[in-house]
Amino acid sequence: MMIVPKFGVGTFRLSGQTVIDSIKTALNVGYRAVDTAQIYGNEAEVGQAISESGVNRNELFVTTKIWTDHYRHAQLIPGLKESLRKLRTDAVDLTLIHWPAPQLGISVEEMMQNLLEAKQQGLTQHIGVSNFNIALTQQAIDAVGKQHIATNQIELSPYLQNLKLADFLQTQQIDVTSYMTLAYGKVLNDPVLTEIAENHQASVAQIALAWALQKGFSVIPSSTRREHLIANLKAQDIQLNEAEMEMIKALERNGREVDPENLAPEWD
Template structure:
């Protein structure tokens, strides 16, 4: 995998909250941080990394380009602005945040601009987020699968996205799972609770372990140091085949994020 399997997310975290979360995460062992232009917290994430005891070279930093910056004359300047906020010469990964077909986005053109940003040394790797199979194929056809490090998608026990995940694996594109805990909805699930009890673990740990065992990268966020440390321990849990099959039965297409003007027609 290109993308580290365990990172910390910063969605919906701003101000001192995100600074504290990222600094704590780095302190307890995280080495991947995920942000985005639309999160309006890149400057705080940059500050947290700068003030941490961890060298920038040891951190895998991801940001995502927002739709208003997709035009040819905006994408690269917007990424340069992100780099200033993040206090870095280059990010490790830049993603197209949403395919936004309703806005008439030209995927081949867009991927070409992103590839140019990579060629200019502004980002080590490039990829996409929230792309379905059809649009990922368009991206592949335009710049080649070897240029696409990951597709970051909503994925949880309640939204297992098997068709898309299988397709991405066939293309050798990393799957990054966001919203892995389904906004906390999985935390009271009786099947997951039973499995967690068997492992003397939390439901969050078991859910993250499930995603890791499927070969996905995860980027859970938390404002609480105890949860940040607890989440990391998911890497130590090994679920049995029976337990993995039980979790497979929980799939119910339970999507939490689906902005009509930005989302594609999802694969079912």
């Protein structure tokens, strides 16, 4: 059973009134999952948008991510409490370790134990990881048990399919959350995806999202435009056939968009 909703709205690189408007519009057109992070600097705006939206908090699934300066025991719970204050909620639904940041010298075991403590205190309903490779995910499993790891949120797109890691997570019953599913828009002019989109009278963005959903992944695309937010949601209605899925599989080019030097692991 999936813990993470299949479809959410992301807030990466959105700030101020832009993120408030994006979230309020998303909730208005039917989104019920919102993804943010401490480092995005927009948790307060996300909290404001949710409270002004008129949607009941208990209908929503809110995810945030712990930034590297909050991984240690003395910082994690106070840092998360500050996030909750900004988000105007007593608890979030999901909290992730944002990057493994091996150079920090904090063990995966330590950060996961600290996060589990936050869960035990009722500050977050679920916990998980983001940007972890197979070896680090295994360390997280060893530290707290896979029943406590709801998801690994990773960069995934038709150009970066992360097959080994995604397969590993799915065999462990850990949800895969795909971010950058459109590869910063790079896939939008792809001829193969364009052809498939024409067959379905859909947009290329919808096809890329439909591909990820059909692989069993959750997606969290962001948009500031109402028509795009609505169109993205409709990707859930598109069923790609086996031949189309194979055509997309052939687009793999290890096209990683996000790879911060001091934060990223050795990728599989």
